[in-house]
Amino acid sequence: MHSGRGWSFASLLVAALVLLPLIALGAAALRGDASLWPHLLQHVLPPTLHQTALLLLGVGALVIVVGTGSAWLVSAYDFRGRALLDWALLLPLAVPTYIVAYAYMDLLHPIGPLQSGLRAVLGIDSPRDLRLPDIRSLGGCIFVLGFVLYPYVYLTTRALFLMQSATLIEAARTLGAGPRTVFVRVALPLARPAVAVGASLALMETINDIGASEFLGVRTLTISIYSTWVNRADLAGAAQIALAMLAVVAALLLIERRGRRSQRYNTAAQRARPMTPTRLSGAAGVAAFALGSVPVLLGFVAPALYLVERSIARLRFAGLPPSLLDATLNTVATAAAATVVIVALGVTVTYAARVAPGPLAQASARIAGLGYAVPGTVLAIGLLAPLGAFDRWAGDLIEGFVGGSIGLLTLGSGAALIYAYAARFLAVSAGGIESGFARIAPSIDHAARTLGETAGGVLRRVHLPMLRPALAAAALLVFVDCMKELPATLLLRPLDFETLATTLYGEAARGTYEDGAVAALIIVLAGLLPVLLLARVGRRAAETLP
Amino acid sequence: MDGVSWSARAGETVCLLGHSGCGKTTLLRLIAGVERPDSGSIHIDGEAMSTPSRFVPAERRRVGMVFQDYALFPHLDVLRNVMFGLHEGTRAQRAARAQAALDRVGLAARAHHYPHMLSGGEQQRVALARALAPAPRVLLMDEPFSNLDRRLRDRVRDDTMALLREAGITAVVVTHDPQEALCIADRIVLMHGGRVEQDAPPQMLYRQPASLFAARFFSVLNEIPGEVRGGRIDTALGSFDAAGLSDGPAVVGLRPRDIVTASDGVAGTVTDTLFLGDLTQLRVRIAGHALPLTLHLPAPPTVRPGQVVHLRADEAAALRFPASPNV
Numbered sequence A: 001m002h003s004g005r006g007w008s009f010a011s012l013l014v015a016a017l018v019l020l021p022l023i024a025l026g027a028a029a030l031r032g033d034a035s036l037w038p039h040l041l042q043h044v045l046p047p048t049l050h051q052t053a054l055l056l057l058g059v060g061a062l063v064i065v066v067g068t069g070s071a072w073l074v075s076a077y078d079f080r081g082r083a084l085l086d087w088a089l090l091l092p093l094a095v096p097t098y099i100v101a102y103a104y105m106d107l108l109h110p111i112g113p114l115q116s117g118l119r120a121v122l123g124i125d126s127p128r129d130l131r132l133p134d135i136r137s138l139g140g141c142i143f144v145l146g147f148v149l150y151p152y153v154y155l156t157t158r159a160l161f162l163m164q165s166a167t168l169i170e171a172a173r174t175l176g177a178g179p180r181t182v183f184v185r186v187a188l189p190l191a192r193p194a195v196a197v198g199a200s201l202a203l204m205e206t207i208n209d210i211g212a213s214e215f216l217g218v219r220t221l222t223i224s225i226y227s228t229w230v231n232r233a234d235l236a237g238a239a240q241i242a243l244a245m246l247a248v249v250a251a252l253l254l255i256e257r258r259g260r261r262s263q264r265y266n267t268a269a270q271r272a273r274p275m276t277p278t279r280l281s282g283a284a285g286v287a288a289f290a291l292g293s294v295p296v297l298l299g300f301v302a303p304a305l306y307l308v309e310r311s312i313a314r315l316r317f318a319g320l321p322p323s324l325l326d327a328t329l330n331t332v333a334t335a336a337a338a339t340v341v342i343v344a345l346g347v348t349v350t351y352a353a354r355v356a357p358g359p360l361a362q363a364s365a366r367i368a369g370l371g372y373a374v375p376g377t378v379l380a381i382g383l384l385a386p387l388g389a390f391d392r393w394a395g396d397l398i399e400g401f402v403g404g405s406i407g408l409l410t411l412g413s414g415a416a417l418i419y420a421y422a423a424r425f426l427a428v429s430a431g432g433i434e435s436g437f438a439r440i441a442p443s444i445d446h447a448a449r450t451l452g453e454t455a456g457g458v459l460r461r462v463h464l465p466m467l468r469p470a471l472a473a474a475a476l477l478v479f480v481d482c483m484k485e486l487p488a489t490l491l492l493r494p495l496d497f498e499t500l501a502t503t504l505y506g507e508a509a510r511g512t513y514e515d516g517a518v519a520a521l522i523i524v525l526a527g528l529l530p531v532l533l534l535a536r537v538g539r540r541a542a543e544t545l546p
Numbered sequence B: 001m002d003g004v005s006w007s008a009r010a011g012e013t014v015c016l017l018g019h020s021g022c023g024k025t026t027l028l029r030l031i032a033g034v035e036r037p038d039s040g041s042i043h044i045d046g047e048a049m050s051t052p053s054r055f056v057p058a059e060r061r062r063v064g065m066v067f068q069d070y071a072l073f074p075h076l077d078v079l080r081n082v083m084f085g086l087h088e089g090t091r092a093q094r095a096a097r098a099q100a101a102l103d104r105v106g107l108a109a110r111a112h113h114y115p116h117m118l119s120g121g122e123q124q125r126v127a128l129a130r131a132l133a134p135a136p137r138v139l140l141m142d143e144p145f146s147n148l149d150r151r152l153r154d155r156v157r158d159d160t161m162a163l164l165r166e167a168g169i170t171a172v173v174v175t176h177d178p179q180e181a182l183c184i185a186d187r188i189v190l191m192h193g194g195r196v197e198q199d200a201p202p203q204m205l206y207r208q209p210a211s212l213f214a215a216r217f218f219s220v221l222n223e224i225p226g227e228v229r230g231g232r233i234d235t236a237l238g239s240f241d242a243a244g245l246s247d248g249p250a251v252v253g254l255r256p257r258d259i260v261t262a263s264d265g266v267a268g269t270v271t272d273t274l275f276l277g278d279l280t281q282l283r284v285r286i287a288g289h290a291l292p293l294t295l296h297l298p299a300p301p302t303v304r305p306g307q308v309v310h311l312r313a314d315e316a317a318a319l320r321f322p323a324s325p326n327v
Helices: A002-031 A036-076 A082-088 A097-107 A113-122 A138-163 A166-174 A179-208 A211-215 A221-230 A235-266 A282-318 A322-355 A359-373 A376-402 A415-438 A442-450 A455-484 A487-492 A500-510 A513-544 B024-032 B078-083 B091-104 B120-132 B150-167 B178-184 B202-207 B212-218
Strands: B013-017 B042-044 B047-051 B063-066 B138-142 B171-175 B187-192 B195-200 B222-229 B232-235 B238-241 B248-254 B259-275 B280-286 B293-297 B308-313 B319-322
Touching: A002 A235, A002 A322, A002 A359, A002 A376, A002 A415, A002 A455, A036 A082, A036 A138, A036 A179, A036 A221, A036 A235, A036 A282, A082 A282, A082 A513, A097 A138, A097 A211, A097 A282, A097 A500, A097 A513, A138 A179, A138 A211, A138 A282, A166 A179, A166 B024, A166 B063, A179 A221, A179 A235, A211 A221, A211 A500, A221 A235, A221 A376, A221 A487, A235 A359, A235 A376, A282 A513, A322 A359, A322 A415, A322 A455, A322 A500, A322 A513, A359 A415, A376 A415, A376 A487, A415 A455, A415 A487, A442 A455, A455 A500, A455 A513, A487 A500, A500 A513, B013 B024, B013 B150, B013 B178, B024 B042, B024 B063, B024 B138, B024 B171, B063 B120, B078 B091, B078 B120, B091 B120, B120 B150, B150 B178, B171 B178, B178 B202, B178 B212, B187 B202, B187 B212, B195 B202, B195 B212, B202 B212, B212 B248, B212 B319, B222 B293, B232 B248, B238 B308, B259 B293, B280 B308
Parallel strands: B013 B171, B013 B187, B063 B138, B138 B171
Antiparallel strands: B042 B047, B187 B195, B222 B232, B222 B248, B232 B238, B248 B319, B259 B280, B259 B308, B280 B293
């Protein structure tokens, strides 16, 4: 099929674009001074790896406990406010890790509202007499990241509990197992693959995070890559650390893939009727609601309220920060441009797998989807060398023609940013579009083709109109992800180009919290949109279950 | 569900029979305690399980249940599935008891296989062994044979029932299959629209159905309307003893085997014949009755459509019901 070949070639090209930064990363690492390796292995990697490992362990444990606990609470019990909690538990997803860290730094500061309030209540005058554990620590970072990232585990295990056949739970109960035994011996072991998927996604976010760990003083691999490049301009060194980080990511990816595989097998139960939750009334119901609210309060309500309060204070005091409008426009423009590119690439990859199925299309789709696992910092370091080289080459070429300098073509224009966003978020758009395609019967394609339409024509005249909701959802998710992105943006943005995220990062670094609060609030409000979408989709999925 | 009341004697197998949606599975789930009734009460061994003031949760009822999809735990092997309900004794003792339960269903050799490695029939037997291992006071089974293919089903069913009778287990079995209910039940509770239509031993239910619904449930039924006058019902197929029905419209029900050909019978025209193997089905149109009658004759077909035959009903087997417009 002629047009099929064109599509699979396009898909291959997309895969190559995603792979390029990783290959370039390897090349950059090799080009570095070989004598650096011993130094790196002896002095840089051990402490950062140690910190990163502790952080991952702590966050992993916390997200698993909070995520599965809350998922079980709203799945197995019915109480007043359960429907609210069901989606409210997703809210922390709206807040990027760096914003929560930023909010908590001020909230829990010795002269911040919480500690001052406590002192007032307890009648203590000096901050020195009441010492709470410092949020700027590994423990603080685990706390912040854990309560922001637990929704990944909540989402996957909740979905699994909904799909799990109720008869398994009922069988356990007729065999004499009480609620606790049912959870520990049946529900939890069955949910293990979903827990693994959710936890590995949360840990990928942890590795990707740059703001929270930096604000809270944890030297993770990401931080050390960033500072190796920004402070020491040592690209080879940064690339070498990035390679070490990719090894960690590969391990997480393996866990995730394995989880997804065994999940299919564990939920193969036929005609699953979801379990009927146990009704809790009176004090038990109130206690359940209170318990379920804790993660929402810590992960969303407290930091969001803080941001609202700070923003109002700032607006009253000095009006809108003048730079905010620029930053907002910059953010929206780059995110919108990136969204168009990413959705188009997502359609290309998934449509190629449909019209020209085979190992080639499958492999390209797989590779194209890998980017979500690659931390933004690593991606950016990998892109610096090839894009820099391209800019020099293109600059020389154009200078030869027009005689004047045009500056850096990709790194100077924000095109590099869009490239990085595309590589990182392609999986998000491709995933959504793919599930949209899956709902279109192949016979529709065959009907259109037998009526004389080409593959491209079918896409344009049949699929795209049918896919509109899936495309809109994918675009929204991608747009908000781009808006929130910090690590790659920090490294690849043009000089003096500020987005909302980088503005906030800069204000936090300077310690001028109030000025960043408005920017943070805008990001959180935008971040709420996909969460609401997710909650609606989840509810609809639960309703359509037999 | 409304006004449902029945009880099972110890060691008896009771079938809850009815079309899908009649409430039989709900009833079973109420007995198991996995669902809560709005009103009414449930007793096991004379002990109140569910009354307006008391609700014993499923895990403390000591009932065994075999689910329609078997509900074997996919993360546990066969032995540990059976051990799940055993709480007393050391691990070794519990394993020995589980092994013995597997032995009884002939699956001792499969103890360390996982559920997905077993055939449907084997999974059903594991589910049975798991439900029986803790020595429940009553065994509940929800369409336990419906997921098996037909040839396997008869064997598994015979083995299961033999095991239950040998062990003297009280069982409540939900099924929608009348043949299955007839052959396994000591007593059938026929349900319809959330009510008990009739509660009787299989033979009685078949021979003396309490309603047209019950009569229709077990086979094709020729329903011939008639008029009761002076102790007789006059129909297009002759006159029948009214058996106590008062004067007025009535319906005579005849199963296909209870109409035979006889030279002195009512004349009718054969509309079609169907060879069923052991039987031949004839459809015969007679004067004064709109629908053709269905007959099952033991012989191979000797008549052809269009031919005239003479029919006579077996009066002793005829079922009589007062005509009521809504059944």
